[in-house]
Amino acid sequence: MAFSLLPKEEKFFKLFEAQADYNVKAVKTFKALVNDWNPKSPAFEAIREIEHEADITTHEIYDKLNRSFITPFDREDIHQLASELDDIVDNVQSICNRMRLYQIAHSTPDLVQLVDILDQATDAIRKAIFDLQDQDKARRVLDYCIEINRLENTGDHARDIAFGKLFEGRPDPIEVMKWKEIYEVVEDSIDKCEDIANTIETILVKRA
Amino acid sequence: MAFSLLPKEEKFFKLFEAQADYNVKAVKTFKALVNDWNPKSPAFEAIREIEHEADITTHEIYDKLNRSFITPFDREDIHQLASELDDIVDNVQSICNRMRLYQIAHSTPDLVQLVDILDQATDAIRKAIFDLQDQDKARRVLDYCIEINRLENTGDHARDIAFGKLFEGRPDPIEVMKWKEIYEVVEDSIDKCEDIANTIETILVKRA
Amino acid sequence: MAFSLLPKEEKFFKLFEAQADYNVKAVKTFKALVNDWNPKSPAFEAIREIEHEADITTHEIYDKLNRSFITPFDREDIHQLASELDDIVDNVQSICNRMRLYQIAHSTPDLVQLVDILDQATDAIRKAIFDLQDQDKARRVLDYCIEINRLENTGDHARDIAFGKLFEGRPDPIEVMKWKEIYEVVEDSIDKCEDIANTIETILVKRA
Numbered sequence: 233m234a235f236s237l238l239p240k241e242e243k244f245f246k247l248f249e250a251q252a253d254y255n256v257k258a259v260k261t262f263k264a265l266v267n268d269w270n271p272k273s274p275a276f277e278a279i280r281e282i283e284h285e286a287d288i289t290t291h292e293i294y295d296k297l298n299r300s301f302i303t304p305f306d307r308e309d310i311h312q313l314a315s316e317l318d319d320i321v322d323n324v325q326s327i328c329n330r331m332r333l334y335q336i337a338h339s340t341p342d343l344v345q346l347v348d349i350l351d352q353a354t355d356a357i358r359k360a361i362f363d364l365q366d367q368d369k370a371r372r373v374l375d376y377c378i379e380i381n382r383l384e385n386t387g388d389h390a391r392d393i394a395f396g397k398l399f400e401g402r403p404d405p406i407e408v409m410k411w412k413e414i415y416e417v418v419e420d421s422i423d424k425c426e427d428i429a430n431t432i433e434t435i436l437v438k439r440a
Numbered sequence: 441m442a443f444s445l446l447p448k449e450e451k452f453f454k455l456f457e458a459q460a461d462y463n464v465k466a467v468k469t470f471k472a473l474v475n476d477w478n479p480k481s482p483a484f485e486a487i488r489e490i491e492h493e494a495d496i497t498t499h500e501i502y503d504k505l506n507r508s509f510i511t512p513f514d515r516e517d518i519h520q521l522a523s524e525l526d527d528i529v530d531n532v533q534s535i536c537n538r539m540r541l542y543q544i545a546h547s548t549p550d551l552v553q554l555v556d557i558l559d560q561a562t563d564a565i566r567k568a569i570f571d572l573q574d575q576d577k578a579r580r581v582l583d584y585c586i587e588i589n590r591l592e593n594t595g596d597h598a599r600d601i602a603f604g605k606l607f608e609g610r611p612d613p614i615e616v617m618k619w620k621e622i623y624e625v626v627e628d629s630i631d632k633c634e635d636i637a638n639t640i641e642t643i644l645v646k647r648a
Numbered sequence: 649m650a651f652s653l654l655p656k657e658e659k660f661f662k663l664f665e666a667q668a669d670y671n672v673k674a675v676k677t678f679k680a681l682v683n684d685w686n687p688k689s690p691a692f693e694a695i696r697e698i699e700h701e702a703d704i705t706t707h708e709i710y711d712k713l714n715r716s717f718i719t720p721f722d723r724e725d726i727h728q729l730a731s732e733l734d735d736i737v738d739n740v741q742s743i744c745n746r747m748r749l750y751q752i753a754h755s756t757p758d759l760v761q762l763v764d765i766l767d768q769a770t771d772a773i774r775k776a777i778f779d780l781q782d783q784d785k786a787r788r789v790l791d792y793c794i795e796i797n798r799l800e801n802t803g804d805h806a807r808d809i810a811f812g813k814l815f816e817g818r819p820d821p822i823e824v825m826k827w828k829e830i831y832e833v834v835e836d837s838i839d840k841c842e843d844i845a846n847t848i849e850t851i852l853v854k855r856a
Binding site for chain 3: 409434
């Protein structure tokens, strides 16, 4: 069954695409912020607004799921994909909140690198989501998933290096704790991208 | 198929209700403790006993699952729901253990607030579990799940605020570490309530 | 349907067994290292090589999954089991990396104990995986899963005790942070063994 034959009202894919777009937008806004750190940047408010809009889209998917008889793939996978996509933008906002609460005065090259990996991962998720509808592109979607898995390994390694640097010399323990926390939440966001890739692979695998 | 038509011996719902009751009881005992902290409180022993009884119920569900041909919903969802409900009381006991091992001498308003959110979330789970059997109450169960998701957001925010306060001024790093850990485990318990809500939503979604 | 009747080319079980073997090998190498700590040990390189080989096996499972029409159990469970088995060896390597980056000069009795629990858990997983193919051994596989759950509880308790000791007296906060991190990743690996046991139980439960 080609998904394109599904009735117009089954706009699940449009909504997943909107979620993927919000994630990309939130991460790119955050990436610009960490590349040019400013604790009074309007980026904080922009990310808060993206998170709010993304939340509305997620609830639209849940509502549609409860009102639809026919769904493009298993109901539980739709629910899981929507919930996991929503986690990314939530996480980005949570990192911003903590950086403000911890009164972080500057960025670090390690943060810039970790956020760059997150940016690549959310770009790959966006591409996978946009091609998911077209069954002929299954191989390509799978390649994006493999790429996300590779990025997650890169992220793990970057986090290990960043942690190692934090402990070098005679650091201030409070500073170490704050930064360890920030790096951890970024790395956890990259992990969540891998969860999404796993869910997409499950959908592909069931369809095969 | 109405669940009420299921044979008497299919007591899965009674067992889920018992698990939800143990969670509510453990959290309310812990809530009373953090509102009136006493490192020698009999609450520690009470929570240990609740955890032990909850464990027996969980294994009763697993056993029944392995002996039943007919189950009220998908076998894997029964397993997951039982396992996730068991996590809450385990977590509460783990927080208690750590607070004693860390020789915590007092409670904090932030801990009181986080535990209050956990209390509301376990109350909502209990209500969702008690109404899950009745298909006519699906809408109400879904509303409890939405409420649990809302509480999880509130918990995230409360944890961010609590972390921010820990780092204010010139704190003792060891104290910061102990409390960060305690707040994290409470917040993780609220996250686990959201996992349970997601599993319940999956069960509803498959049934729809 | 007996799995032994499946065509020869369905070598999924052989590949799962290889993954379980890599996990056991990585953990036993790490166990020998923490029992006789040496920051220049060839064990680090050995674990890196095991991780690399395990990775190839995991991707072989994913590839086979995408090329097979008939699978010994649900496609999504094959994917999840392969992905979770891969997590263990990844985690062991991550602990090694951090111990080197943190310039850890010695081991501790608590680390020895936690790694011993992880060793028992990966042994039990190996046995469960080797018996999974034979439907007549379902009861025995379930017993291994129960044993893994018990080990996870033991691991939680050992971690709580280890954390308590870290905070005793007037410790150096930086040392506490490093060791807390190391203990946490070992305990997280034991948790991942429980995830694998849950996935195996799901496979058994669907088959029952």
